[in-house]
Amino acid sequence: MLTCDDVLPFRPSRVLVCGVSGAGKTTLVTRMSRLLELPRYELDALHHGPEWTPRPxxxxxxxxxxxxERWVSEWQYTSKGVSEILPPRADLCVWLDYPDRLVRARLWRRTLARSILRRELWNGNREPSIWRLATTTTPEENVLRWQTKTRDVWRERMPGHEARFPHLTFVRLGHPTETERWLGRLGR
Known part of the structure; x- marks a missing residue:
């Protein structure tokens, strides 16, 4: 597994970005799309239909x-079958393995801002009200609880992913400063 200090030995054309909710996957996908001139596909937009129903x-x-031949996307919805489709086709996986406190704070800020501003997310959906966030206890309906439930999933599964997808180059970034340093090198 490469780190922020390692030189990527090729120019990627099919990229996955993984990490816990709030790590910044979508933001990094957007930046990499611009930097590498790759089409960007947002899995949340493809998954969520109106009223948060999964799109068939x-x-x-x-x-x-x-x-x-060319794309960048988040690696999520693993229980929905995405891991059978995207990793076999990807050539690079960037893992945002940031400290728990950092991603928790990011997720709180993002969720509260979306809830207060009532900003549309995907297909007419909006973040639940602050009251609903405070009273909903099921992780599947509350992104803050979901993050708590899944915060160690990537750390637990990554060794298996490396073994299962040996063709895939993995880069682990442990802090946003490492991500900035790595992107600076990637853009050269």
Whole structure:
């Protein structure tokens, strides 16, 4: 597994970004899309239909972009079958393995801002009200509880992912400063 100080030995054309909720996957996907001139696919937008219902076309949409030669996306929805589609096609996986306190604070800020501003996210959906966030206890309906439930998933699964996808180059970034340093080198 590479780190922020390692030189990437190739120019990637199919990139996955993984990490716990709040790590900054979508933000990094957007930046890498611009930097590498790759089409960007946001899995949340493909997954969530109106009223937060899963779109039946989700996996078909993922298969369609995965079959193309150039893209960047988040690696999430692993229980929905995404791990059978995207990693076999990707050539680079960037793992945002940031400190728990940092990603927790980021997720709180993002969630509260979205809730207060009532900003539309995907397909007409909005973050629940602050009251609903405070009273909803199921992780599947509350992103803050979801993050608590899943915060160690990538750390536990990464050795298995490396073994399962030996063709995939993995880069582990342990802090936003490492991400900035790595992106600076990638853009050269």
């Amino acid at each position: 076309e989700f996996l078909d949409d993922v298969r369609a972009f995965a079959a193309s």
